[in-house]
Amino acid sequence: MRVHVHWEEAHDDHEGWSWNRALYAYLHPRMKEILYLGKADGTTIRQRWKAPDKEQFWRALEEERRLFNHRVLVGAVVTDARLTRQALADIESMLIFAIEPWGNIASTRGRIYRPGLVVHNRGRAWPGPRWVRDTQEHVEFR
Numbered sequence: 001m002r003v004h005v006h007w008e009e010a011h012d013d014h015e016g017w018s019w020n021r022a023l024y025a026y027l028h029p030r031m032k033e034i035l036y037l038g039k040a041d042g043t044t045i046r047q048r049w050k051a052p053d054k055e056q057f058w059r060a061l062e063e064e065r066r067l068f069n070h071r072v073l074v075g076a077v078v079t080d081a082r083l084t085r086q087a088l089a090d091i092e093s094m095l096i097f098a099i100e101p102w103g104n105i106a107s108t109r110g111r112i113y114r115p116g117l118v119v120h121n122r123g124r125a126w127p128g129p130r131w132v133r134d135t136q137e138h139v140e141f142r
Contacts, residue, residue, distance in 0.1 A: 001079065001081050001087065001114065001116060001117050001118070002079065002080070002118045002120070003077060003078070003079045003091055003117070003118065003119045003120070004077075004078045004079070004119075004120045004122060005023060005075040005076065005077050005078075005091070005119060005120070005121050005122065005126075006075065006076045006078065006122050006123050007025070007073050007074070007075045007121060007122065007123035007125050007126035008073065008074055008075075008076075008123055008125055009071060009072070009073055009125045010024075010045070010072040010073065010074045014074065016045060016074030016076070017044065017045050017046040017049075017074070018044050018045070018046065019040060019044060019045050019074060019076070020040055020041070020042060020043060020044050020045075021040065021041055021077070021083065021088065022039070022040050022045060022074055022075055022076055022077060023037065023038070023039050023040075023074070023075035023077060023088075023091070023092060023095070024037070024038055024039070024040060024045045024048065024049075024072060024073060024074050024075065025037045025038075025072070025073040025075070025101075026070045026071070026072060026073075026103070027070060027071040027072070027073060027127065028067065028070065028071075029067065029069045029070055029071060032127035033102070033127070034099055034101045034127060034128055035061065035065075035067075035070060035101055035102050035103050036057060036101050036102070036103035036104055037092065037095055037096050037099060037101050037104055038092065038104075039088050039089065039091075039092040041085055041088055041089075042085075045072075045074055049072065057103050060103070061103070065102070073123075073125050073126065075121075075123075075126075077091065087114075089112060090112045090113075090114040090117060091117070091119055093112040094112075094114070094117060094119065094132055094134050094139055095119060095121075095128070095132060097139055098128075098129060098132045098139045098141045099128050099129070113134060113136050114134050115134055115135060115136040116134065117133070117134040118131065118132070118133045118134075119131070119132045119133075129141035129142055130142065
């Protein structure tokens, strides 16, 4: 399965806040560091940003990293195959495993395998690897 993810920075009025089948990332306000990567599936990216289960992340970001603001990226997923819930979860899992964002602690220890999955990350806002590929034995990225 080949996937293209088009990443854009989401300012206050960006349409991506209302996307409900997409990826999102929280970035360091000044550096090219991905702090957290997630998916919106059945809820909007804005709802995920405000979700009660994120409170611990926001608190830790302030207390441990001394960061009181951040940037938000939204990623539109484009593929020739059907983008199922499981496919979106597999894409998210593989990207988290490859990037190891500071805030995605649980997902860096294990992941869902989908051999042959190739993700091409596009967009000037994206600071991570451009190509990520699942070989089942490991994740390749560049």
